[in-house]
Amino acid sequence: PELEFAVLLTQAELQRERGEHALARDTALSLRTRDAQHPYAIELLAESYASLEQWAPLRELLLATAKTPALSPARQQALLLRALTALMTRAVAETKLDQLKALWDSAPAAAQADPLLRRTCARGLARLNAQADSAALCSKILSREWDGPLAQLYGELHVSDPLGQLAVIEQWLQQYGEKPELLMTAGRACRRNKLWGKARSYLEAVLRSTPNPAAHLELARLCEQTNNADEARKHYQLGLELAASR
16 A cells, blocks of 8 residues: 555556556546646656547646646646637537637636637637627727737637727738738728728728738729729739639
């Protein structure tokens, strides 16, 4: 009995080396019943959960042992981000909005600062028709730092105050300069608000800096809305040719 812990440690190491992740997980759980804060038991259990893609218990373990020096800070952060991203993706697929929000709210500040995780959350909110929540998250992040994909997403959201949305976008243009993503977003917002001249100006600025099919598509739709069928066909054609060439 006095050697039981050492025997379990050796057994766990052998199981880990053989890739027997389920057995290694069970051994790690046994180790933690004897010493819940043992660094190797925590490390082994975390690695086993990750290998088995058991994201919920992995997240709980990492949050509960965040102050235990079992994993390096970088490894702990990487595993937590994997778990949170997978759980958020699952929540969106299962249309569990409350679960998605809870995962984000409970994530540590360091995890919320990760670009991939915050984009996963913002896009998930949009997909689950929580447009206002997605817009609020995008706005909060972009008010303090640049994130191109979030800027694009913000412009695609349907909000209750489209003119207010445009005002926020134009404020970002002053803050970050005429980045292509912002010009595109501003063009879309202006077209949605039927500000035809401003929309054309923004979209043509996109084509001058970084020609892309999406800008041609937006201009084609703008031309259709302003009864300019010939120019609309031209932009549809140019956009299609550009997309095909890529």
